[in-house]
Amino acid sequence: MGAISVLNIVLRLAVWFLLTADFSLPNIIIGIAIAFLLPGNRKSSSTLKDWLRILWEIILAIPQAYLEAIEIIFRPHNDEDFIRKRVKPERSLGLVFLDIFLITFTPKTIVTKYDEEGWYEIHRVKRKVSNK
Template structure:
C-alpha cells in the first residue's frame, strides 16, 4: 500500500512540475518515480500518513482564503510566532506532509522543529511557526490565528 502511495505521490509531483498530462509525459514520470530511490520503512502505519495527506489537501483552500484576506487587508498586517504540535508518529514522510500543509499558507514559515519534554504530555515535537496575518480593524481585539495544538 505504501509503495503504491509513494509512486502515486511522486507521479503527482512530476505532473505538477512539468504541467503536462499527456501519455508520454505520464509514462516518463512513472519511470522516474520507479527509478528514484525509496527509503525503507518497516511497519510504517498508514493512518498517520492518510491524516497528514488530508490535512495537506484541506490546507489548499484555506491558503487561498488567507491570501484573499491578506489582499483585502490592504497593507495592514501583523506578525506572530506560534507553536504547533507535531504528529505523534514523526516519520519523515509525515513530517514532510505536515510542513507542506503549514507552509502552503501565504506568509507562513516553519522556523524550527523542537523536542519538548513535558510532565503532563510526555516527550513530543513542536513546530515553531512565524506567520503574517491581516491586522485587526480598529476596535477589534487582535486574534492569534489558530491556537497551538
Template sequence: MIGHLNLILRLAIWFLLTANLSVANIIIGISVALLLPGRPKTPEALQDWLRALWETLVAIPQAYKEAFEMILRPHNYEEVTMERVKPGRTPGLIFLDIFLITFTPTTIVLKYHENGWYEVHWVRRRRKA
C-alpha cells in the same frame, strides 16, 4: 524498494509538474519514480496518509480565507517560530507537512531541522501577547 504510498506521492508530483497524462509521460513518470533513490522501506500507516490528505483539502479554503484577510486587513507583523514535527513521520509525510504549512499565504517553512523541528515564518495581523 519504496513503499506504495511514496510511489504514488512521487507520481502525483511528477504529473503536477508535467501536466501531461499521455502514455509516454506516464511511463516516464513511473520510471523516474522507481529510479529515484529512496530510504529503506519504513512502515507507514494508511491512516497517517488519509489524515494528511484531509488536511490538504482543508488547507485550500483556509488559504483563500487568509489571502482575503491579508488584502482587506494588512498583516504588518512578522514572527519566526519553531514547530515540532509530529512523531513517527516518514520523509513523504514530512514533505506533505512542509507543503501544507507553506501553502497558506501567512506561513512558510524556512528550514527543516533534522532533529525534528520546522522553522516557520509567520505574517500576522497583530503581535502575539
C-alpha cells in the same frame, strides 16, 4: 507492495507531473520509471492512518487558504515572525513533504527550513497588535 508504497509512488508521480506539466506518453513513462527507481525510506514507518490524516488536513486547508487570502487583502498583516514546530515522530519523507506542503499552502505561513533533528522553521505574517 503495500498501500503505503503505492501512496509514496503516487506522491512521487504527482510531484513529477507538477514539475513537468507534461502528460505526454513519454513523460508518463519517465515519471513512472523515476517513481519506482528513487530509493525508498526504510528508517521510518508510516501508516495508512497517517496518510489519510494528512490528506484530510490538506482538504481542510483549502478553504482556510482562501479565507486567509481574503483577510490579508482587507486587513493587511504588517508583522512577521519565525516559529519552530516539532516534526511528528517517525515521519516518512513523504509525510514530511506533505507536512511542509500543508504549512506552505496557506498564505500566512511558509516553511523556510527543515532541520534533520526534527524541526520545521516557519515564517508567518500576522496583524500587528496595537498597544493602546
